[in-house]
Amino acid sequence: MTAILIYSDQDNFALELVTAARSLGAAEVKAVTINNEEQAQVLANAGAQVLKIDNEAVVSADVAAVAAAVAQAAEKAGTDTVLLTSNRRGKELAGRLAQIMGAGCLTDVSSIKIEDGQIKCQRNALGGATVAVQTITTDKKVIAVMPRTFEAATGAGGSMEAIQVNIPAATIKLLEVKAKSGDDVDIEAAEVIVAVGQGLNDAGQLPMIEQLAKKLGGEVACSKPVATDKKWLSEERIIGLSGKNCKPKLAVLLGISGQVQFTVGIRDAKTIVSVNTDENASINTMADYILVADLHQAVADMNGKL
Amino acid sequence: MNIVVAMKQIPDLQQIRIRNRQPVFEDVPLTLGPIDKNALEAAVAIKEQLEAQVTVLSAGDENVEDTVKEALAAGADQCYLVLDDALKNAESSVTAEVLAAALKQMEDKPDLILFGEGSGDNYSGQVGSRVAAILDLPQVGYASAIEVGEGKAVVTRSLENCEEVVEVTLPAVVTVIAGINEPRIPSVSQILKAGRKPKEIVEPDELNLDLENAKTDTLSNLAPETQRKRVVVKSVDELIQALTSEALIGR
Numbered sequence A: 001m002t003a004i005l006i007y008s009d010q011d012n013f014a015l016e017l018v019t020a021a022r023s024l025g026a027a028e029v030k031a032v033t034i035n036n037e038e039q040a041q042v043l044a045n046a047g048a049q050v051l052k053i054d055n056e057a058v059v060s061a062d063v064a065a066v067a068a069a070v071a072q073a074a075e076k077a078g079t080d081t082v083l084l085t086s087n088r089r090g091k092e093l094a095g096r097l098a099q100i101m102g103a104g105c106l107t108d109v110s111s112i113k114i115e116d117g118q119i120k121c122q123r124n125a126l127g128g129a130t131v132a133v134q135t136i137t138t139d140k141k142v143i144a145v146m147p148r149t150f151e152a153a154t155g156a157g158g159s160m161e162a163i164q165v166n167i168p169a170a171t172i173k174l175l176e177v178k179a180k181s182g183d184d185v186d187i188e189a190a191e192v193i194v195a196v197g198q199g200l201n202d203a204g205q206l207p208m209i210e211q212l213a214k215k216l217g218g219e220v221a222c223s224k225p226v227a228t229d230k231k232w233l234s235e236e237r238i239i240g241l242s243g244k245n246c247k248p249k250l251a252v253l254l255g256i257s258g259q260v261q262f263t264v265g266i267r268d269a270k271t272i273v274s275v276n277t278d279e280n281a282s283i284n285t286m287a288d289y290i291l292v293a294d295l296h297q298a299v300a301d302m303n304g305k306l
Numbered sequence B: 001m002n003i004v005v006a007m008k009q010i011p012d013l014q015q016i017r018i019r020n021r022q023p024v025f026e027d028v029p030l031t032l033g034p035i036d037k038n039a040l041e042a043a044v045a046i047k048e049q050l051e052a053q054v055t056v057l058s059a060g061d062e063n064v065e066d067t068v069k070e071a072l073a074a075g076a077d078q079c080y081l082v083l084d085d086a087l088k089n090a091e092s093s094v095t096a097e098v099l100a101a102a103l104k105q106m107e108d109k110p111d112l113i114l115f116g117e118g119s120g121d122n123y124s125g126q127v128g129s130r131v132a133a134i135l136d137l138p139q140v141g142y143a144s145a146i147e148v149g150e151g152k153a154v155v156t157r158s159l160e161n162c163e164e165v166v167e168v169t170l171p172a173v174v175t176v177i178a179g180i181n182e183p184r185i186p187s188v189s190q191i192l193k194a195g196r197k198p199k200e201i202v203e204p205d206e207l208n209l210d211l212e213n214a215k216t217d218t219l220s221n222l223a224p225e226t227q228r229k230r231v232v233v234k235s236v237d238e239l240i241q242a243l244t245s246e247a248l249i250g251r
């Protein structure tokens, strides 16, 4: 592997991509930054060869502009392979960039390695029911890697160089940026997770769930409907395909049926406990300990005994 | 105003079983992607506010002709289908070429082209972006709200840490998230009428399209191995005991 170009709008993810590129044996890790002097510095300090774009026309909200900029950077850097972060911005960029580069593309990549001279990427398929190993068969490649798949890079010996790009007239105008309601919990980092599903009767029962999480030294998380339909907890706490991917030591799952879109986000937990009134709930097939019981009763009991 | 909604036929994911780590598709009914249904609902909601025609666009095998009835019942006015066995599990770059060619061919020029944020089975989130690139259209991904105005739309895009409100000139590609709405359940009379709605069916040849080779290759696709203890405990006491003995609690 000669050189790999990386790009992410977020510093920490960009650093992870530097590590990813190194793990693929890139002789040179190049990074493109867009109107972000600070990130250029951070990446250069971690040993990347930074191509700096300073151009007001490249607005981050305009994917077409960002894709055009990154494609031109790849050309200037002489790289066929571009690594992006598979967050929402990165995924949206991936397809557009791949199309203009004439590249094959894989997104949501959760593991990536070189084997038999190919880059083998692992990603969920069929809504998470299966894990596929895929390769890109074209010379040009765009790969969007899930956040936190790699450690942030450290290093030295990086460099910085300004490059010019041509960007077509903007067709998108940013009107407003609204901060999301401030739940800054990081359930992916938690060692213990207490997750509730639709088996929970009402939001009034949440304090006892929080109490249990506290006693176990963990965080409260949930299945998607609890956040998106019922709005009892913030979307930051959703586990699964459209939420977070958690690998805690202990996961206590309360009143969750175990649809695959949920289980993909928790199947790497070391120990899984399921509390469910239905002994045939499919979550029980992937639990280490199964308690067939009303979760409200069980949680009250646990809180009393712990 | 012409709104096109790209919808993919997928096996009903809830009904896929796993045998020897392999997914089993036998007898699994076909449906349309869940988030694609949100995209359709968004289109129908716009149509209810202003004069608009909603066309469902789908590429797939011959079964799509039947599967698409779901969408026609749920409020689409007509459908445009590109059918060929090779399109059933086509790779994202191939699907995008086909959809883009179909969009170019449409008599009523699309103003707004809606996609799901990801297809139900592959969830690559690529097809919408690729189509926008091929047609050189602006795009806004992860929409949680769409408001259409004269020659433009105001779209709220939901990102991990913020929401962006952007104005985009039409025609444009917009991909929606599941949270944008709750798709309606069609009534019996809507279902009955669905079969009579106009369908245009073409083959890739008619789009002057040589299907390109896939740009990715799948080496394996297996259910992850799960090795769980599956111990049934009879009481909270027993559970606490087990977790304590594993040093998971009470440290």
Ligand SMILES: Cc1cc2nc3c(=O)[nH]c(=O)nc-3n(C[C@H](O)[C@H](O)[C@H](O)COP(=O)(O)OP(=O)(O)OC[C@H]3O[C@@H](n4cnc5c(N)ncnc54)[C@H](O)[C@@H]3O)c2cc1C
Pocket (backbone or CB within 6 Å): A196, A197, A198, A199, A200, A222, A223, A224, A225, A226, A238, A239, A240, A241, A242, A243, A244, A254, A255, A256, A257, A258, A259, A260, A261, A262, A265, A275, A276, A277, A278, A281, A293, A294, A295, A296, B034, B035, B120
């Ligand atoms: C494209 C797509 C993406 C998705 N992404 C996600 C995702 O990221 N995360 C996610 O979670 N879901 C996701 N979903 C939704 C997913 O398919 C399920 O609908 C969801 O996970 C179900 O949540 P649940 O288990 O809480 O609810 P249910 O399926 O309703 O299960 C509730 C469970 O509680 C049990 N129960 C009821 N009462 C009690 C009681 N008193 N005590 C104990 N147990 C009780 C029931 O037996 C049942 O097993 C996605 C769906 C799609 C289509």
Ligand SMILES: Nc1ncnc2c1ncn2[C@@H]1O[C@H](COP(=O)(O)O)[C@@H](O)[C@H]1O
Pocket (backbone or CB within 6 Å): B005, B006, B007, B008, B009, B033, B035, B036, B039, B057, B058, B059, B060, B092, B095, B099, B114, B115, B116, B117, B118, B119, B120, B122, B123, B124, B125, B126, B127, B128
């Ligand atoms: N075969 C298809 N026919 C029509 N639309 C499709 C097809 N495949 C994907 N799409 C659309 O593209 C979106 C993203 O798909 P994907 O890139 O596979 O995640 C889907 O939500 C659909 O809106």
